[in-house]
Amino acid sequence: MEYQPFQKSMLALGQAPSVIRETFEYGLRRSKEIGRENVFDFSLGNPSVPAPDSVHGSIRRLMDEVDSVQLHGYTSAIGAEGTRQAIANRINSQFGTKVSAADIYMTCGAAASLTVTLHAVLCPGDTCMTFAPFFPEYRVFVEAANAKLTVVPADLDNFQMNLEAFGQLITPETKAVIINTPNNPTGVVYTEENLRRFCDILRAKEAEYGHTIYLIADEPYRELVYDDATKVPYLPDLYDDTFVCYSYSKSLSLPGERIGYIVVSPKMKDNRLVYAAVCGSGRALGFVCAPSLAQRVVAENVAATSDLSVYKRNRDLLYQSLTEYGYRCIYPDGAFYLWVQALEPDANAFCKKARDFELLLVPSDSFGCEGYIRIAYCVTTEMIERSLPAFKKLAEAYGK
C-alpha cells in the first residue's frame, strides 16, 4: 500500500464544505454590513429556548450537596446506575415497556449514540440503509464504520418512508436501517401505519435472509411534537431488534453538553451480546463515559422539557403565512424544521435568490433530496414576524 502522510478520508471530511455552516457564516458577515435585525437566518438547528430552570437548579444543588470527587468522577462506562434507572423508569411509564437500567448505555449525545451503535453492529461489507431526506452525518458515521450507506429515495407526496422503494433496495447485505422521526429535515412524524408496514417488511426480510436486521431509531426530536393528536410510536414496541438513540440536546436545550443514551431493546435477539458489543464500541472510540455532571442532571430532569410553546407558535405562523404566499409547505408535526418546495427546480439557485431578500435558507441537496429547502424555525417569533414580508417578496419574484 502506498504511504499516506495521514488518513485522507479524514482530511476530506475535515475539509468538506458545509452548506449549513457557509450559510451561517454568510449571515454573520451580512449582519455586520446591514445590521443583525435585517438578516433572517433560518440555517441552524440550534435550540433557541433556554434549558428549563430545573436544570440549573439541579446543577446548583448537586454542587452544594455532592462531594466534588464523586460529582465529577468517572462513572461506570455504561453510565451511572441511578441515571440509567431513572431513564428506564421514565421510558417504562411513557410507553408501558419493560426496559431495565441494564438495557441503557449513556452516551455523549446523539452523534455518539449513532457511532457507538453503528460500530457495534456493522462489519466491513455490510450495508446500512436510511430514508431520504436524511441527516447528512449518517453517511459519515456509516462509512467510518467501514460499511456502505444505501439511501431510499423520498416519497415526495408526503415524506413518509417510501416503503415500495425500500422493499426493492433492501439486500441480504443490509445489517441495519436508520430512521429519524420526528424527522430532520422535514419535520414529518412517520405514521403508525407507515411504521407498522415498515416493520413488517423488516421481519419478512429477517426471515428471508436468515439474519438480524437492526432498526436504529434516531430520536433527538421525540419530545418536539406540537399537536395533541400527534403520536410518535415507540419503535421497540413495533420491532424487537431495535436500538433507540436519544439525546437531551433538543428536549432540554443542552446541545453543547453532549448527553444522550442508547436503548438496546430487551426484546432484541442476543440482547446481552449486542449490549456488550456496544460497550466495546464506546471503549474503542474513546468515549470512556458520558459527562458525569450532565448524567446526574438528566437523572433529575427525565420528565422535563424546555418551553416548547415557542416552537409551536413559530411553526403555525410560518406554515400559515408561507402557504398563504403560495409556497408548498410540508406540514411539520414535530422537530423545528419546515420543509418547503423551492420555487425553481434548483434549490441552490433558489436559496441564492432568497439571499437578495436577506433570507438564509438551506437547500435540500445535502439531505439527499433535490428541489426543497429547510427552514429551521428554532428562532425568535419576532424574527419570523419581521421576515414574513421578505418571504412574500421572494414568492412574488417567482410570480406567485
Added chain:
Amino acid sequence: MEYQPFQKSMLALGQAPSVIRETFEYGLRRSKEIGRENVFDFSLGNPSVPAPDSVHGSIRRLMDEVDSVQLHGYTSAIGAEGTRQAIANRINSQFGTKVSAADIYMTCGAAASLTVTLHAVLCPGDTCMTFAPFFPEYRVFVEAANAKLTVVPADLDNFQMNLEAFGQLITPETKAVIINTPNNPTGVVYTEENLRRFCDILRAKEAEYGHTIYLIADEPYRELVYDDATKVPYLPDLYDDTFVCYSYSKSLSLPGERIGYIVVSPKMKDNRLVYAAVCGSGRALGFVCAPSLAQRVVAENVAATSDLSVYKRNRDLLYQSLTEYGYRCIYPDGAFYLWVQALEPDANAFCKKARDFELLLVPSDSFGCEGYIRIAYCVTTEMIERSLPAFKKLAEAYGK
C-alpha cells in the same frame, strides 16, 4: 465474507475482563464483609482530591451571567474560540512556545484526544509504537484505527524509554509513537536526555524512511510532579511532528466531565492539513464538540490545579515505608502511581497473596511488563497509614 450478527471485535472488547475493575469490585464485596476501613484498595487511578474551588465558582458565575442558550449551545466543532485562546496563552506562557488557538482542538478528554489523533493519522498497514509498561487502552485505540501496536520492552533498570530496543524495532511502517510522561503505571518522568536521544532517533528515521513519524505525547499527568527539580520537557520543543494530547481529568480532578485538548504543533509538517484531518476524525467518530460548560470552565481555570500536596505526601510516605520494608520501588517523580517489583516472579500470584492482607494491588501484566505491581496512591493519607502494617506483613511473608 461470512455473516456476523455484530462486530465481534467490539464484543470481545466489551466482554474483556479487566483486572483493575475486577480488583475494584472485589474490594467493594470485601468491604461489605469486613468493613470498608479494613480494605486497602490501591487499584483505581481516580483523583482523590476535589476540584479547585474556582471550578464551582466558575460554574455558578457562568449560570448567573451567561444566557442558557449560549452557555449550553453547540460550540464550533474545534472548540470555543475563547477557550482555545486561553489554553494557547497558557501553553505559551509556560513553555515559551508560539501555539495559536488555531493549533488547538478541544476534546472529550484524554481517550478522545488519542482516538481522534490516531484516526487522523493512521492508515491500514501502519504501525504505532509505544514503550512498556503502557496504558493498556493504547492497544484498543490503535487497533480500532485499523493499525498495529508495537510495544518496546521496558528498561527494567530505571523505566526510562528503552531506546536501544526502540531503534531495533522501528520500521518504515511506523507512522506514530505514543509516549506518556509522567508515566502511568510507573510514575516515572522521562529525563530530558532520554527524550532528546529519542527525538534524534525519530528525526534520523524520518530522513531514512522519507516520511513523517508523528510523536503523540499523552500528557494527562503533566501537572502532577512533586519535586521542584523535576522538569517535564515540552515535546513540541524537542520534535516538530508532535501532537500533545491533554486532559483536565487529573489536574482539575474532573475525570468524569470529559474535557481535554489536542495540540497539533505549529511546527509540524503539513500542520494545516493534519489539523483538518483531526477535525474530520472527530466528526467521523461522533464527537461533535467538547462539552460546552466544561470548555468555559477550563478557559477560566487554565492555570489552576487541585491541591496536589496530598499526592506528594502519599508518595513520600509509601515510597519510604515500602523501601524500608524491603520492597524495590521505582521512585515516582509524577502521576499518582508507585511501581513496585513483586516479591515473586508472578505478579498475579503476588497480588493474590496480597489480598490475604486486604491489600488490593494491580499486577503489571496488563501494562505489558511482568513481575511488578502498580499502587495507585490517589487515596487518603490516612488509608495509607492504616495499610502500612499490611505491607510490612506481606513483605515478611516473603522472608523480607
